[in-house]
Amino acid sequence: SQQGEEDPQALSIQEGENATMNCSYKTSINNLQWYRQNSGRGLVHLILIRSNEREKHSGRLRVTLDTSKKSSSLLITASRAADTASYFCATALANQAGTALIFGKGTTLSVSS
């Protein structure tokens, strides 16, 4: 079943600009995670935000979580060409065994220099 949905599907920006990606989900969660995937490679974990947290930072990444709206956003500040990749949000379904992380369709970010 579909859990996370990212928005927009594709985003093109210039180097130095900020990139914001949004994620909506449907059920209660314990945490929400963001991953990055370079073309043809595996997914790399970026940041995890717990359900009792509202905002978290890691370097140029800022993640927010609004559990009342069932939504999260990932902000990449001062983007670089190397940030070009697909970004996915992922959640574990709260009413299941808690071992399945379900990914959204992703946002494809293109940063041009």
Added chain:
Amino acid sequence: EPEVTQTPSHQVTQMGQEVILRCVPISNHLYFYWYRQILGQKVEFLVSFYNNEISEKSEIFDDQFSVERPDGSNFTLKIRSTKLEDSAMYFCASSLRQVDNNSPLHFGNGTRLTVT
């Protein structure tokens, strides 16, 4: 930094053949996963595995699929009779704890399976 390794990187097989995809998870991790990604599409959950048994599986993971941890290091995905629609990138992942216990997944670089 420890990493998940997958072999082979590319596997070509004929329709109806059995195929085994291999993974070596991070050594102290306890939870293991298989995902697949059809070209350009979403990353789909197949199965999670803990304590030598399947923990959760998706609708995709039907009787044609099986997983095994034959020894202390390898984790395998077997597709018994491959179909054209099984062509995809298959990713193995592992985690130290349950994902709903705030544990991230560590992914391998995938095996590209092509069924002809």
